[in-house]
Amino acid sequence: MPSRVTESPEFTREEMLQAQRCHSMHIEGARYPITPIGMHYLLIHYDIPFVDPTTYELQVAGLVRNSLSLTLNEIKARPAVTEAVMMECAGTGRSHASPRTVFVPWFDGATGCAEWTGTPLGPLLEEAGLLDEAVEILFTGHDRGVEQGVVQNFERSLSIDEASREGVMLAYKINGQPLPPQHGAPLRLVVPRWYGMASVKWLKSITAISEPFDGFQQGNQYRYKRSADDKGTPVTLQRPRALMVPPGMPSQLGRDRYVEVGKVRIEGHAWSGFGAVERVELSSDGGQTWENVELGQPLGPHAWRPWHHEWDAREPGEYELCVRATDAVGNTQPLHHEEVWNYGTYGINTVQRVHIFVRAPGQTGFEHQNGQAWRLETG
Amino acid sequence: MPSRVTESPEFTREEMLQAQRCHSMHIEGARYPITPIGMHYLLIHYDIPFVDPTTYELQVAGLVRNSLSLTLNEIKARPAVTEAVMMECAGTGRSHASPRTVFVPWFDGATGCAEWTGTPLGPLLEEAGLLDEAVEILFTGHDRGVEQGVVQNFERSLSIDEASREGVMLAYKINGQPLPPQHGAPLRLVVPRWYGMASVKWLKSITAISEPFDGFQQGNQYRYKRSADDKGTPVTLQRPRALMVPPGMPSQLGRDRYVEVGKVRIEGHAWSGFGAVERVELSSDGGQTWENVELGQPLGPHAWRPWHHEWDAREPGEYELCVRATDAVGNTQPLHHEEVWNYGTYGINTVQRVHIFVRAPGQTGFEHQNGQAWRLETG
Numbered sequence: 001m002p003s004r005v006t007e008s009p010e011f012t013r014e015e016m017l018q019a020q021r022c023h024s025m026h027i028e029g030a031r032y033p034i035t036p037i038g039m040h041y042l043l044i045h046y047d048i049p050f051v052d053p054t055t056y057e058l059q060v061a062g063l064v065r066n067s068l069s070l071t072l073n074e075i076k077a078r079p080a081v082t083e084a085v086m087m088e089c090a091g092t093g094r095s096h097a098s099p100r101t102v103f104v105p106w107f108d109g110a111t112g113c114a115e116w117t118g119t120p121l122g123p124l125l126e127e128a129g130l131l132d133e134a135v136e137i138l139f140t141g142h143d144r145g146v147e148q149g150v151v152q153n154f155e156r157s158l159s160i161d162e163a164s165r166e167g168v169m170l171a172y173k174i175n176g177q178p179l180p181p182q183h184g185a186p187l188r189l190v191v192p193r194w195y196g197m198a199s200v201k202w203l204k205s206i207t208a209i210s211e212p213f214d215g216f217q218q219g220n221q222y223r224y225k226r227s228a229d230d231k232g233t234p235v236t237l238q239r240p241r242a243l244m245v246p247p248g249m250p251s252q253l254g255r256d257r258y259v260e261v262g263k264v265r266i267e268g269h270a271w272s273g274f275g276a277v278e279r280v281e282l283s284s285d286g287g288q289t290w291e292n293v294e295l296g297q298p299l300g301p302h303a304w305r306p307w308h309h310e311w312d313a314r315e316p317g318e319y320e321l322c323v324r325a326t327d328a329v330g331n332t333q334p335l336h337h338e339e340v341w342n343y344g345t346y347g348i349n350t351v352q353r354v355h356i357f358v359r360a361p362g363q364t365g366f367e368h369q370n371g372q373a374w375r376l377e378t379g
Numbered sequence: 380m381p382s383r384v385t386e387s388p389e390f391t392r393e394e395m396l397q398a399q400r401c402h403s404m405h406i407e408g409a410r411y412p413i414t415p416i417g418m419h420y421l422l423i424h425y426d427i428p429f430v431d432p433t434t435y436e437l438q439v440a441g442l443v444r445n446s447l448s449l450t451l452n453e454i455k456a457r458p459a460v461t462e463a464v465m466m467e468c469a470g471t472g473r474s475h476a477s478p479r480t481v482f483v484p485w486f487d488g489a490t491g492c493a494e495w496t497g498t499p500l501g502p503l504l505e506e507a508g509l510l511d512e513a514v515e516i517l518f519t520g521h522d523r524g525v526e527q528g529v530v531q532n533f534e535r536s537l538s539i540d541e542a543s544r545e546g547v548m549l550a551y552k553i554n555g556q557p558l559p560p561q562h563g564a565p566l567r568l569v570v571p572r573w574y575g576m577a578s579v580k581w582l583k584s585i586t587a588i589s590e591p592f593d594g595f596q597q598g599n600q601y602r603y604k605r606s607a608d609d610k611g612t613p614v615t616l617q618r619p620r621a622l623m624v625p626p627g628m629p630s631q632l633g634r635d636r637y638v639e640v641g642k643v644r645i646e647g648h649a650w651s652g653f654g655a656v657e658r659v660e661l662s663s664d665g666g667q668t669w670e671n672v673e674l675g676q677p678l679g680p681h682a683w684r685p686w687h688h689e690w691d692a693r694e695p696g697e698y699e700l701c702v703r704a705t706d707a708v709g710n711t712q713p714l715h716h717e718e719v720w721n722y723g724t725y726g727i728n729t730v731q732r733v734h735i736f737v738r739a740p741g742q743t744g745f746e747h748q749n750g751q752a753w754r755l756e757t758g
Binding site: 008009010011012013014015016017018019020021023024026028029031032036037038039040042044045046047048050095102103105106107109144145146147148151177180181182183246249250251252253254255258 | 387388389390391392393394395396397398399400402403405407408410411415416417418419421423424425426427429474481482484485486488523524525526527530556559560561562625628629630631632633634637
């Protein structure tokens with residue numbers, strides 16, 4: 001059963017059930033260098049399993065000289081690293097595309113940059129001793145469910161090179177706290193630069209295998225396909241993206257913004273899995289003209305990069321703010337989803353658009369975008 | 380402009396935007412006596428404001444003898460209490476009703492029972508010295524936005540009796556951690572037994588007033604109305620509700636459940652703002668017949684009460700599990716939303732329903748509810 005796509009501007013009950021389980025970062029979270037727990041996005045494929053940390057054991061097996069079985073305390077006793085790592089769901093932006101796949105209907109916020117603590121994976125693989133026949137490392141989670149007719153534990157693989165890379169860790173803390181259940185307690189994989197599906201949660205086993213893994217989450221889901229029948233190519237690294245904290249005051253339902261005439265500070269963060277972000281641009285006319293913004297320094301090589309800009313909102317009226325990131329290897333964000341559309345609606349890294357009303361100081365009446373008169377009783 | 384209602388089984392873009400900002404508790408969170416941060420529900424009316432804790436001051440003013448201005452450190456230096464408090468959004472269950480208000484489209488999970496730490500409000504009001512003309516206490520948040528055409532800070536009042544009641548606190552910690560931004564940092568009100576709108580976040584000021592407050596969130600929203608024009612009656616205490624952790628394995632999209640024939644442990648928690656939960660019942664036939672389940676002890680007078688049951692899933696087939704709570708004053712949960720329907724679709728405390736397939740061990744083919752053949756490749 002292939003996944004379904006829809007062109008409806010409305011959302012199905014199935015999509016709403018997904019949205020209530022898979023938490024989006026509040027877009028104003030783009031303000032923080034480290035995303036607070038509870039604002040960081042969450043994608044939960046099946047259930048959040050309850051895994052008892054006191055009896056937990058990680059299996060390291062398959063094509064290795066020394067199979068390992070490690071308790072949580074044994075993992076914590078190994079060398080530890082702490083690093084800010086940008087994470088993003090491959091489905092971010094899906095709801096901006098049409099048609100879209102019926103899955104988690106993200107807008108712009110399936111993102112977060114937390115500070116993860118764990119033990120590097122590379123040395124552990126060395127200790128296990130990979131045999132020559134091993135070509136990939138398979139990561140299996142404790143989470144289990146039925147997806148498109150297949151009963152499965154969530155599992156994904158990495159090449160040996162990718163798995164051994166600096167920054168790849170088995171994490172047991174987020175932002176200095178023990179992992180909460182929804183982030184993969186007691187132990188999860190963290191793979192910097194990749195979309196989040198690679199960072200397998202509730203890690204059950206690590207297996208060295210002799211053939212490239214082609215299981216459901218790798219051979220079927222999380223692929224860039226042209227159609228339902230296309231095998232496509234794998235979804236891997238995070239494409240460049242910049243987020244801005246929407247300025248001013250929101251309307252509750254429509255999420256439009258209101259600011260007064262004058263200088264408006266705009267800020268946010270930007271990232272790319274392909275290389276450092278080298279340019280961030282802001283547009284106030286829906287992407288027709290752009291100006292460069294000021295870049296700050298990220299907390300580390302795998303963190304998002306801060307930026308800010310002082311926008312001169314000189315005239316009352318209606319504006320569309322957009323922000324666009326470009327990385328060191330020249331990738332930049334597209335203006336329209338058609339440029340990156342694919343059947344699974346993955347990697348839809350179109351620019352964020354913020355609809356904003358600039359009003360004169362003390363202005364009390366205002367025309368809303370859909371023609372309804374809004375009475376803005378300032379006070 | 381009154382709020383809109385819809386009978387559509389699909390959801391609008393506005394509702395989806397709400398769902399991505401207002402996080403539901405994952406229903407399997409009903410397992411934990413204390414809900415982990417990041418699983419606890421969140422309702423964010425406008426934006427999450429950034430309030431600097433180092434310069435924060437709480438104003439206590441209005442009809443008091445001694446106006447107070449308290450820094451966060453001064454508040455933390457006051458007597459502290461820590462208590463598990465059940466919270467729930469008044470809109471829980473809205474998406475089970477038809478028509479429903481176009482607002483946050485909750486199913487069953489806008490809930491959570493966290494451990495809050497703060498200073499009791501009663502002694503602080505005594506210190507301020509309420510004047511005789513004072514009849515209510517108004518709580519104003521730093522969060523600001525446009526709702527149904529009105530520009531406002533979020534604000535709500537309580538009667539002096541309610542505000543002075545045991546358990547009402549100004550909280551600065553959740554689960555032993557400093558409040559994260561999305562839970563109202565640096566200081567929020569916590570009002571046990573009431574729906575969550577009473578527990579004002581990002582607290583800016585506390586004002587003793589001489590007339591019952593009739594502002595937007597109290598005189599217009601959060602009322603039980605028969606129609607758009609009805610003034611209605613205020614939404615106050617949490618109606619009884621029981622939640623179960625859905626047993627077995629889920630399907631990814633439909634959230635149906637699969638278990639094997641045999642004894643199945645079912646567990647969860649139940650609560651009511653009107654009095655202690657005295658009975659919880661389980662049905663496996665959609666609410667036609669019920670049996671009592673085993674009750675445990677809650678962590679405190681304002682916490683949810685644990686329950687469990689061993690369900691004998693003897694025959695393969697399709698079942699609808701329901702759970703129902705009854706409190707000490709005789710309130711019980713309705714089976715159908717029509718029994719509690721109101722224009723704002725608040726307090727829709729209908730029983731939780733879990734659609735479940737019981738299958739024989741090793742059964743590999745299975746007929747899905749909508750007639751699609753699902754191949755369940757076990758093992």
